[in-house]
Amino acid sequence: MLGILIQQTFNALTIGAIYALIALGYTMVYGVLRMINFAHGEMFMLGAYAAFLALTLFVGDIGGVGALALTLVFAVAVVGVGLVGVGIERLAYRPLRNSNRLAPMLSSLGVSLSLVTGVQIMAGPQPVAFPSFFPATRIGILGGTVTLVQIGILVAAFVLMAALYVLVNRSRAGIIVRAVSENRSTAQLLGINVNLAISLVFFFGPLLGAAGGILYASYYGIMTPTMGAVVGLKAFTAAILGGIGSIPGAMLGAFILAFVEVAGTALLPVLSGGLLGTEYRDVLAFVILILVLLVRPAGILGEPVSEESMVYKREF
Template sequence: MLGTVVQQIFNALTIGAIYALIALGYTMVYGVLRMINFAHGEMFMLGAYAAFAGLALLAPGLGGLGAFVLALAFFAAVLVVGGVGVGIEKLAYKPLRASSRLAPMLSSLGVSLVLQTAIQILAGPQPQAFPSFFPNLRIELLGGSITTVQIGIILAAVLLMLALNTLVNRTRMGVLVRAVSESRATAQLLGINVNGAISLIFFLGPVLGAAGGILYSSYYGIMTPTMGVVVGLKAFTAAILGGIGSIPGAMLGGFLLAAIEVAGTAILPAVTNGVIGSEYRDVFAFAVLIAVLLFRPAGILGQPVSEETMVYKREF
């Protein structure tokens, strides 16, 4: 029994770390622009395909330097996807900043479809095997069996989240981003480069999403052009659960959502005698979304926004 609990805890931590990385991209964009970027799930998908392409290009030339090749492909892929995110913001979102909130949201849906279709044309619509970026060894812990892939994913995700937290809260760039988040008009009056801060957000968000895509594909060993749709929606649910616009909330929401999924898929089959199986795991995620929107729309760590607050931010 203890071994099963340990194994399920590590399953939840692994999946939660991936959800948290992707949720951070949603929450950062919303925190600055009050916009839901529905193309963010495709940044997750592009990360896996960019890393796969990088491995295909680098592996033949660098021979036995396996760890170096993997690290280089990882960082090259996330940087490329970060650049794609900045380009998308300039082309598809920046011209619509003065429009209603609906316009950039619809634009993001269009970008999502364009990216999915482009990858299907270039790489084919069929699923493809993806190599693990970590050694796959089994470790026995308190009667449970965990893998070095899980440990590697958790450590990599935690390091990325700590790096983001340090950047936002302890650097000059983070101060500029937080100032733009409070009020773009006031930040501009103070001489802050608002466009530069927004570009930084659209670089960091896709970087984290791409990292999540690489870790996800390493864990499951597969990638598809549509993989960002369901996982992206789950990460969006995690951001809502933790509190959209809150970086700690996105992290907490990712781990909580994964814990709910894993607990549901582990417990319900036993309780219902197999009538409800693990195939219902997506139902749990979206049931959580509905419950949060009904009972606590601001999320666990989110701050309720009053009409007076919104007027204050608009005018000052």
């Protein structure tokens, strides 16, 4: 029993770490622009395809290269997707920044469909086997089995999340981004380059999403052009669960969602007598989303905003 608990805990932590990386992109964009970037799930998908392309062009057989080469491939892929995110913001979102909220959201939907269709045309719609960046060695812990793939994903994800925390809270770039998030107009009056701050958000958000895509493809061993749809919605659910706009909330919501999903997958067949199988795991995420919106729309770490505390500004 203890071994199963340990194994399922590591499964949940691995999935939660991937969700957290993607959810951070959603929450960063919303925190600065008050906009939901529906194309963010496609940054997750592009990360896997960019890494696969880099492996094909520069490495070849993944079994014959060391950790340094794989780290460089990982870095090239995530930075490349980060630059794609900056380009998308410049072309598709910045011209609509002073429009009502509906316009950039519709634009993000158009970007999402365009990216999926573009990848399907260039790489084909079929699933593609993805080589793992980590060895598939299994380690026994108190009767449970943990793989080096899971440990590698957890280490990589927590390093990236720690780096984001330091960037946001301990660097000049983080101060600029937080100032623009607090009040864009006042930040501009103080001489802060608002466009630069937003570009940084659209660089680091897709970069983290791409990292999540690479780790996800390494974990499951497969990638598809539509892989960002369901996973992106789950990460969005995690961001809302933790409190959209809150970086710690996005991470907390991701791990809560992953633990509920893993526990539900294990318990549903037992509790329903086999009537409900593991295919209902995706339903749990959206049931949680509905419940959170009904009970606490601001999320666990989100701050409820009352009419008395709001500063009026024209948004529609």
